[in-house]
Amino acid sequence: MKFPTPLVSGRLVKRYKRFLADVILDEDGSEVTAHCANPGSMLGLKEPGSRVWLSSSDNPKRKLKYSWEVMEADGALVGINTAHPNGLVEEAIRAGRVPELADFASLRREVKYGKNSRIDILLESADGAKTYVEVKNVHLMREAGLAEFPDSVTARGAKHLAEMSAMVAEGHRAAMVFLVQRPDCARLSLAGDIDPNYAAAFAAARSAGVEAYAVGCDVRVDGIDVDKIVELTV
Template identity: 50%
Template structure:
């Protein structure tokens, strides 16, 4: 996925009110950016980090600039715009970069399913295959050379695991896809130290047949490509 225009850089002053961040541009101007990531963003938003942002031409937007990437002071790139994860996965599926999800004739997004009022990120279908339910989770938390999900307690994520297990029980395929959007992460684990309930469910649903795949993105201020498979470690 190429950005329509190359991103511009600035230095992060602070992130606040979840949706906003103040930055200093190379010419000394202070801008307020919109931040689409409402999560903890642990390690992704340290004052002094380089922020790469896009600019919208929509005159109705209150904040024209959007925070897309962080370049940490250690040199890692992180996609902090959580809206990009599903677009990257969709592109990768359609271009055949995820062999585990190849061979389907139909791909639909945000389909209602399950008993807990959920929406699946992608439903893959083909006449001679079981339906395949794909839940996408972006991974940006790096600790001690390993990536972790989630970066905060996630009741919603726990629900998604139960829904995936229910699909397997009904005879469908269910896939949890970790999209790693941090250049410093080379393996991923469930974050038991952050959300032990999620980690326990994660182990349980795998034993019941939920598949887990993990792909890492190549990140730059001009494009993001989800292409490299990496390991999920218990």
């Protein structure tokens, strides 16, 4: 995935109200408010003074011109925009970078299923077999080299696991794909101390036949691409 226009660099002042971030731009020292498309806690990624990069838009219908895309943390570039993971995983699947999900004839996004839910990606093979793919963004790292999910309580995530288990019970495949938007993690585990209910739901889903995979990203200021498999330690 390439950013359509060059990103603008700056320093983080603060992230607040979940979806807002104040940033001092490097180019002229002005302070702007950027959209932060990330509903999580962003644990470890909110330090004032952190170097950040923003995309900009000239769309007059937008309330905020800037969107927070990338930041520097622990010596690495980290992608924080949760609007990108579904597209990044789609690109990776189409490019064959997730070998277990390579056999498909069609790929659709945001397909209704279960009880008033939408699956992130639905794969269908030539014979009509379906694979339901749920994508989760990951950028929490509390131990060097180990990514963790989630960074806050996610009742919605537990609900998705139950609905994917139901799809397996109906004879379909279902797979969780964790997208690690930072290049400094080779392993991924669950943050059971942050959300024990999600950890329990994940264990139940795996027992029910839901598959799980993790992939890592090369994060740059000109774009983000899936470039490796991350080891699951759960």
